Amino acid sequence: MSTAADNAPYIIAGWAAVAGGIGAYVAVLVRRGRALSAQVPADRRRWSTTPAEGSVR
Amino acid sequence: MTAPATSDAELAPAPAAGADGGPRGTGSTATRALGAVVLAGAAALAGLGLFGTPEDVVQGALVRLLYIHPQAATTAYIGCFLTTVGSGVYLWRRSVWWDLVALASAEIGALFTALALITGSLWGRPAWGTYWVWDARLTSTAMLMLLLLGYLALRKLPGDTDVRARQAAVLGLLLLPNVILVRQSVVWWRTLHQLPTLDVTGTNISGLQLFTMMLGFAVFAVLFVWLLMHRFRVAWLERQRDEVLVDEAIRARVAEGSGR
Numbered sequence: 001m002s003t004a005a006d007n008a009p010y011i012i013a014g015w016a017a018v019a020g021g022i023g024a025y026v027a028v029l030v031r032r033g034r035a036l037s038a039q040v041p042a043d044r045r046r047w048s049t050t051p052a053e054g055s056v057r
Numbered sequence: 058m059t060a061p062a063t064s065d066a067e068l069a070p071a072p073a074a075g076a077d078g079g080p081r082g083t084g085s086t087a088t089r090a091l092g093a094v095v096l097a098g099a100a101a102l103a104g105l106g107l108f109g110t111p112e113d114v115v116q117g118a119l120v121r122l123l124y125i126h127p128q129a130a131t132t133a134y135i136g137c138f139l140t141t142v143g144s145g146v147y148l149w150r151r152s153v154w155w156d157l158v159a160l161a162s163a164e165i166g167a168l169f170t171a172l173a174l175i176t177g178s179l180w181g182r183p184a185w186g187t188y189w190v191w192d193a194r195l196t197s198t199a200m201l202m203l204l205l206l207g208y209l210a211l212r213k214l215p216g217d218t219d220v221r222a223r224q225a226a227v228l229g230l231l232l233l234p235n236v237i238l239v240r241q242s243v244v245w246w247r248t249l250h251q252l253p254t255l256d257v258t259g260t261n262i263s264g265l266q267l268f269t270m271m272l273g274f275a276v277f278a279v280l281f282v283w284l285l286m287h288r289f290r291v292a293w294l295e296r297q298r299d300e301v302l303v304d305e306a307i308r309a310r311v312a313e314g315s316g317r
Binding site: 003006007008010011013014015017018021022025026029030032033034036037038039040041044045 | 082084103117118125126168171172175179287288290295300301
């Protein structure tokens with residue numbers, strides 16, 4: 001029977017793949033959002049209001 | 058006065074002001090709160106999953122993959138389910154909102170399908186002696202991955218946005234039947250992959266192991282919602298940017314014509 005030490009690389013690789021994959025996707029998503037919001041006028045951002053309109057919901 | 062009321066109140070970010078007074082990025086009070094829940098949940102899941110739970114009598118330490126692998130697969134199923142629903146509603150009502158929900162869900166679904174395949178392969182090597190085998194569950198999951206990649210590739214093709222959305226929606230309808238095929242593959246065909254650990258008829262685990270597994274499902278579910286909100290907003294901004302570019306091009310052409 002294999003020991004915990006034998007299986008450790010597979011377990012670590014599995015958890016690292018999940019954390020790394022999700023972390024990388026989150027980083028790309030947040031950066032894309034920031035870059036895009038700079039290219040779209042505030043009044044065309046569906047959830048936003050203009051400064052004159054004050055705060056949103 | 059606020060922006061027009063929408064059916065997606067939960068998708069509304071707070072005004073973390075940018076240079077023009079509008080929100081910067083896709084974050085909001087709701088996503089920040091959800092993000093904090095995900096981080097706390099993920100820390101607890103990692104602590105319990107990697108150190109706090111006992112080893113399994115049969116699987117040994119490999120049981121620690123039970124706290125991420127089925128969760129990744131289930132989150133992928135949720136993404137596919139929502140893509141099919143969004144596609145159906147788009148075809149029925151031509152709702153841009155649902156089209157973007159379908160697109161966002163498909164991309165997140167593809168991410169989690171890939172993670173399910175990777176963690177599954179890493180589990181298969183020590184458990185079965187191989188990273189890959191043409192087992193019914195693995196093969197049907199690979200088919201699902203290809204379908205998702207095809208859907209996302211179709212969305213990126215140049216051309217009319219509405220035509221592209223309609224074509225993608227037709228493809229999106231195929232995702233849910235494929236998920237049912239993946240889910241039932243271990244029941245319909247006796248193959249190498251084990252039967253579901255959790256089933257309506259009962260569970261094969263208990264105590265802290267069961268708690269950690271359920272915690273994993275909860276953390277991944279909240280993470281899915283968080284990702285969906287951000288990805289939806291990115292898709293919305295992309296659409297708005299394209300419309301801005303078209304408007305500017307039309308204005309430039311009109312100005313050019315009137316200047317002659």
